[in-house]
Amino acid sequence: xxxxxxxxxxxxxxxxxxxxxxxxxxxxxxxxxxxxxxxxxxxxxxxxxxxxxxxxxxxxxxxxxxxxxxxxxxxxxxxxxxxxxxxxxxxxxxxxxxxxxxxxxxxxxxxxxxxxxxxxxxxxxxxxxxxxxxxxxxxxxxxxxxxxxxxxxxxxxxxxxxxxxxxxxxxxxxxxxxxxxxxxxxxxxxxxxxxxxxxxxxxxxxxxxxxxxxxxxxxxxxxxxxxxxxxxxxxxxxxxxxxxxxxxxxxxxxxxxxxxxxxxxxxxxx
Numbered sequence: 001x002x003x004x005x006x007x008x009x010x011x012x013x014x015x016x017x018x019x020x021x022x023x024x025x026x027x028x029x030x031x032x033x034x035x036x037x038x039x040x041x042x043x044x045x046x047x048x049x050x051x052x053x054x055x056x057x058x059x060x061x062x063x064x065x066x067x068x069x070x071x072x073x074x075x076x077x078x079x080x081x082x083x084x085x086x087x088x089x090x091x092x093x094x095x096x097x098x099x100x101x102x103x104x105x106x107x108x109x110x111x112x113x114x115x116x117x118x119x120x121x122x123x124x125x126x127x128x129x130x131x132x133x134x135x136x137x138x139x140x141x142x143x144x145x146x147x148x149x150x151x152x153x154x155x156x157x158x159x160x161x162x163x164x165x166x167x168x169x170x171x172x173x174x175x176x177x178x179x180x181x182x183x184x185x186x187x188x189x190x191x192x193x194x195x196x197x198x199x200x201x202x203x204x205x206x207x208x209x210x211x212x213x214x215x216x217x218x219x220x221x222x223x224x225x226x227x228x229x230x231x232x233x234x235x236x237x238x239x240x241x242x243x244x245x246x247x248x249x250x251x252x253x254x255x256x257x258x259x260x261x262x263x264x265x266x267x268x269x270x
Contacts, residue, residue, distance in 0.1 A: 069137075145232070152207040158212045164224065180227055200247025
């Protein structure tokens with residue numbers, strides 16, 4: 001197994017790979033969206049995790065960011081630092097997971113990089129597009145807006161598969177006043193949305209995944225559902241969980257102050 005052999009395999013289904021850069025024509029009347037996410041052994045997965053699942057989740061996390069902006073995914077770059085234990089069988093399984101989700105979302109693999117490290121590290125970069133000036137942002141929520149989530153919450157313990165809400169994100173264009181995805185827990189991510197918009201939030205109820213507790217839904221993270229706001233008379237998909245209030249980042253759950261606790265990568269370092 002060597003780098004050239006891996007690249008030759010990838011080129012069979014990814015015609016953009018081969019030169020020093022992929023050459024892509026920019027879409028007309030569209031804003032481009034770029035996002036990137038690490039997936040790191042010991043942080044996001046273990047060696048015991050199925051290779052195909054690792055590939056699927058690595059891509060899904062970046063696709064969720066595109067969904068949160070109301071965008072459509074276009075191209076993907078996958079960079080991988082291989083550990084000594086990752087053999088050809090593992091690599092094949094990993095790219096099966098990557099390519100399966102890329103095909104489902106009509107996203108093209110456009111390249112990446114290959115190196116080695118003591119632990120396996122993945123970096124997935126996504127390029128998407130959205131109609132010019134129509135991207136959903138965190139900064140548009142206003143007092144009186146209704147708060148929604150795209151599905152039940154419960155955190156990583158209760159969600160084995162990430163489903164990027166690309167369809168819902170596109171339906172929110174022109175309707176949602178603000179939007180983001182829930183990666184670090186509802187409490188922390190809603191706090192971030194409120195700070196960006198200069199508002200506060202009152203949560204009335206939280207839809208839970210089977211077996212999940214309210215604490216896990218509020219704090220554990222990796223739900224990758226969309227969190228968004230809309231004016232009261234605007235009909236949008238999703239589940240209503242509360243209301244935007246005047247303030248600056250303050251959260252309340254059923255009348256009691258809620259601390260913005262969630263998953264913080266820098267606080268979780270060992």
